[in-house]
Amino acid sequence: xxxxxxxxxxxxxxxxxxxxxxxxxxxxxxxxxxxxxxxxxxxxxxxxxxxxxxxxxxxxxxxxxxxxxxxxxxxxxxxxxxxxxxxxxxxxxxxxxxxxxxxxxxxxxxxxxxxxxxxxxxxxxxxxxxxxxxxxxxxxxxxxxxxxxxxxxxxxxxxxxxxxxxxxxxxxxxxxxxxxxxxxxxxxxxxxxxxxxxxxxxxxxxxxxxxxxxxxxxxxxxxxxxxxxxxxxxxxxxxxxxxxxxxxxxxxxxxxxxxxxxxxxxxxxxxxxxxxxxxxxxxxxxxxxxxxxxxxxxxxxxxxxxxxxxxxx
Amino acid sequence: xxxxxxxxxxxxxxxxxxxxxxxxxxxxxxxxxxxxxxxxxxxxxxxxxxxxxxxxxxxxxxxxxxxxxxxxxxxxxxxxxxxxxxxxxxxxxxxxxxxxxxxxxxxxxxxxxxxxxxxxxxxxxxxxxxxxxxxxxxxxxxxxxxxxxxxxxxxxxxxxxxxxxxxxxxxxxxxxxxxxxxxxxxxxxxxxxxxxxxxxxxxxxxxxxxxxxxxxxxxxxxxxxxxxxxxxxxxxxxxxxxxxxxxxxxxxxxxxxxxxxxxxxxxxxxxxxxxxxxxxxxxxxxxxxxxxxxxxxxxxxxxxxxxxxxxxx
Numbered sequence: 165x166x167x168x169x170x171x172x173x174x175x176x177x178x179x180x181x182x183x184x185x186x187x188x189x190x191x192x193x194x195x196x197x198x199x200x201x202x203x204x205x206x207x208x209x210x211x212x213x214x215x216x217x218x219x220x221x222x223x224x225x226x227x228x229x230x231x232x233x234x235x236x237x238x239x240x241x242x243x244x245x246x247x248x249x250x251x252x253x254x255x256x257x258x259x260x261x262x263x264x265x266x267x268x269x270x271x272x273x274x275x276x277x278x279x280x281x282x283x284x285x286x287x288x289x290x291x292x293x294x295x296x297x298x299x300x301x302x303x304x305x306x307x308x309x310x311x312x313x314x315x316x317x318x319x320x321x322x323x324x325x326x327x328x329x330x331x332x333x334x335x336x337x338x339x340x341x342x343x344x345x346x347x348x349x350x351x352x353x354x355x356x357x358x359x360x361x362x363x364x365x366x367x368x369x370x371x372x373x374x375x376x377x378x379x380x381x382x383x384x385x386x387x388x389x390x391x392x393x394x395x396x397x398x399x400x401x402x403x404x405x406x407x408x409x410x411x412x413x414x415x416x417x418x419x420x421x422x423x424x425x426x427x428x429x430x431x432x433x434x435x436x437x438x439x440x441x442x443x444x445x446x447x448x449x450x451x452x453x454x455x456x457x458x459x460x461x462x463x464x465x466x467x468x469x470x471x472x473x474x475x476x477x
Numbered sequence: 478x479x480x481x482x483x484x485x486x487x488x489x490x491x492x493x494x495x496x497x498x499x500x501x502x503x504x505x506x507x508x509x510x511x512x513x514x515x516x517x518x519x520x521x522x523x524x525x526x527x528x529x530x531x532x533x534x535x536x537x538x539x540x541x542x543x544x545x546x547x548x549x550x551x552x553x554x555x556x557x558x559x560x561x562x563x564x565x566x567x568x569x570x571x572x573x574x575x576x577x578x579x580x581x582x583x584x585x586x587x588x589x590x591x592x593x594x595x596x597x598x599x600x601x602x603x604x605x606x607x608x609x610x611x612x613x614x615x616x617x618x619x620x621x622x623x624x625x626x627x628x629x630x631x632x633x634x635x636x637x638x639x640x641x642x643x644x645x646x647x648x649x650x651x652x653x654x655x656x657x658x659x660x661x662x663x664x665x666x667x668x669x670x671x672x673x674x675x676x677x678x679x680x681x682x683x684x685x686x687x688x689x690x691x692x693x694x695x696x697x698x699x700x701x702x703x704x705x706x707x708x709x710x711x712x713x714x715x716x717x718x719x720x721x722x723x724x725x726x727x728x729x730x731x732x733x734x735x736x737x738x739x740x741x742x743x744x745x746x747x748x749x750x751x752x753x754x755x756x757x758x759x760x761x762x763x764x765x766x767x768x769x770x771x772x773x774x775x776x777x778x779x780x781x782x783x784x785x786x787x788x789x790x
Contacts, residue, residue: 232762243761292629306731308621315733316605319762326727327759329642330719338761406643414639414727418619420628446640448556448651449545449632 168220169472170213170266171465172227173273174198174205176246180461181212183220184469187284189462191216202250206259213264224476225268226468227256228276232319237269237475242319269472275312275321276467277459278305281425283470285458290422294415295457296323298430301337302345302411305467306419312471324349326411347407350430353383356407357400368396387433405435409442412454416447427457481533482785483526483579484778485540486586487511487518489559493774494525496533497782500597502775504529515563519572526577537789538573538581539781541589545632550582550788555632582785588625588634589780590772591618594738596783598771603735607728608770609636611743614650615658615724618780619732625784637662639724660720663743666696669720670713681709700746718748722755725767729760740770 166186173180179198183191194212199205209227216222231244231252238257240247257268271279278287278295287293291310297303302324306313313320324345325338334355336343346352361369361378372389373381389397412424426434436454444451459466479499486493492511496504507525512518529535544557544565551570553560570581584592591600591608600606604623610616615637619626626633637658638651647668649656659665674682674691685702686694702710725737737756739747749767757764772779 304731308626313621313732315762316735317733317763320731320733322730322733322761325730325759325761326639327723328640329644330723331642340759340761343759410640410643415731417635417638418617418633418728418731419626420630420633420635422629446638446653446656448635448638448653449628450630 167223167473167477169469170216170222170225171462171469172209172212172225173276173462173464173468174227174229174247175273175464176230179205179208180465181209181216182465183216183222184226184466187466189465191220198247200248202248202254205248205251206254209260210263213260213266217264217266222266224469224472225260225264225266226276226465226470226472227268227270228273228464228468229270230273232317233270233272233275235314235318237271237471239270241317267472267476269468269475271312271468271471272305272318273464274303275305276471277427277457277463278307278425278467279312279471280459280463280467281427281457282307282310284466285425285463286455287423287425292419292421293423293425294419294421295425295427296412297428298349298408298426299428300349300351302349303428304415308419323411323415326414328407328410344407344411348404348411350383352407353386353400353404353430354381356403357381357383357386360396360400360403364396372396383430401433401435402438405439405442408434409439409446412439412443413446416443416452417449420449421452423453423455425455425457427460427463431456480536480786480790482782483529483535483538484775484782485522485525485538486589486775486777486781487540487542487560488586488777489543492518492521493778494522494529495778496529496535497539497779500779502778504533511560513561515561515567518561518564519567522573523576526573526579530577530579535579537782537785538577538579539589539778539783539785540569540581540583541586541777541781542583543586545630546583546585546588548627548631550584550784552583554630580785580789582781582788584625584781584784585618585631586777587616588618589784590740590770590776591620591738591780592625592784593772593776593780594740594770595620595623597779598738598776599768600736600738605732605734606736606738607732607734608738608740609725610741611662611721611739612741613662613664615662616741617728621732636724636728639727641720641723657720657724661717661724663696665720666699666713666717666743667694669716670694670696670699673709673713673716677709685709696743714746714748715751718751718755721747722752722759725752725756726759729756729765730762733762734765736766736768738768738770740773740776744769
């Protein structure tokens with residue numbers, strides 16, 4: 165009989181709690197907008213655990229969170245972006261264990277998602293695999309011989325910040341120039357579209373702009389017209405896949421993974437045939453299979469519970 | 478009492494054999510130009526082992542080789558570049574063990590060098606560390622939690638082939654465009670110098686060219702005039718360190734290593750203060766210490782014997 169493990173996922177905009185048994189979500193999913201203070205987040209976590217513990221004989225808690233997590237898997241240590249002040253000071257493992265006497269493991273959300281894909285998702289059977297989250301930035305979780313790559317303090321796998329050119333063309337949200345994510349993320353996509361729109365005759369953009377100015381052009385405008393066969397949109401999209409392929413090729417040449425899994429909002433816009441071709445052109449060793457993720461919203465929850473199970477049982 | 482282990486290093490131009498006891502080379506070093514045929518290489522290996530075995534009670538053999546090595550550490554499977562035809566067909570482990578009844582481990586030379594730096598070199602005490610070999614190309618050996626990163630088939634850590642720009646400016650020796658090593662290796666250095674020389678008034682190049690044409694300009698010409706404070710040479714060198722810093726920053730952001738060790742012919746030209754600054758600018762997590770290697774010619778030999786010791790005793 166599989167043990168019941170509470171899964172928690174804390175993101176910048178949303179937090180989720182539920183109960184997982186083996187590979188299955190068995191509990192109702194508690195979904196809330198992430199509160200503005202650390203105290204309220206902690207309060208929601210406590211109440212969620214209480215609620216789930218009253219329904220299921222819970223044996224462990226796995227928590228996925230935005231931000232870097234320390235090597236002890238006990239707390240978040242940085243890069244918390246949209247999370248409130250004080251979040252980095254919370255000793256999650258300590259306070260939750262003290263209150264409920266249930267063992268707790270904390271892991272970075274991208275790492276947890278990668279572990280879920282490896283254990284029961286589209287990378288199942290691939291001890292060397294990478295899961296990339298393509299959203300407003302690019303996150304990564306890297307599995308080597310079945311184990312997460314953590315780095316010296318737990319902050320590793322910051323793949324979004326590989327430099328993509330020395331040209332100093334785009335500032336990244338990290339403050340540096342020309343990181344991969346400033347080109348290959350969803351935000352990067354829109355910037356590319358606007359840059360390219362400056363260089364074509366405005367007549368050719370009428371349909372795509374539909375009354376908007378170039379500075380208002382969004383990723384979704386391009387995706388919409390891409391489906392209608394618009395030539396400009398096809399060019400923008402191809403350029404994005406070129407940028408995307410560069411970082412993926414770096415990872416393929418470094419890790420020689422069996423698979424690279426794409427998740428996050430932008431993953432569904434990828435033409436996998438085109439991306440394979442672009443990546444394979446740049447890969448000097450065995451080529452990875454590039455695939456969409458199996459899990460979407462619940463990847464972090466599932467991965468965190470699998471990691472907790474591995475650690476505690 | 479430390480066991481005697483034969484260390485062998487097969488490179489494209491030179492091969493070395495000696496006997497290692499613990500961390501020390503105790504045997505004479507047999508050094509030969511690498512022969513033109515696989516048969517002659519095998520013959521030299523056999524005769525070297527015979528000679529060393531007659532002097533020392535040898536318990537194992539560790540062999541470092543150019544090229545990718547399989548996961549079983551038994552043979553070279555590809556990327557042999559300057560090595561003769563048929564080299565990839567040699568079952569080193571099988572034939573040497575059959576002849577001498579001594580256990581054999583084969584490892585890629587860059588991996589072996591990284592392991593040597595980790596065990597007894599400048600990365601000692603750093604379970605997460607990377608050693609880069611800056612020569613005509615760029616090789617890498619990556620240690621994660623004390624273990625070499627191998628990839629799915631043993632061909633991983635091809636760090637030289639991270640794409641550095643999408644601009645299609647330079648063909649790499651691998652056939653692709655704009656790999657890191659085509660900018661940051663010794664060969665890349667000379668190409669940068671020649672490109673930059675085209676863009677400055679020829680008067681300013683008189684001293685550096687010393688009668689040569691721009692197409693003959695070499696890395697050593699720049700290094701020579703760099704020492705004399707030549708403005709053009711300073712610019713070229715700075716550009717090279719910029720290129721070098723980009724790939725190192727990618728590795729720092731991905732692996733969060735404690736150290737990055739530079740070996741190979743170009744390592745001695747690095748201004749470590751400048752390089753640290755450039756890499757730190759691009760690193761979003763904890764910063765690695767970048768250092769020259771402790772071992773030079775014997776890194777491969779030492780690393781291969783350490784790996785053999787780990788595996789067999």
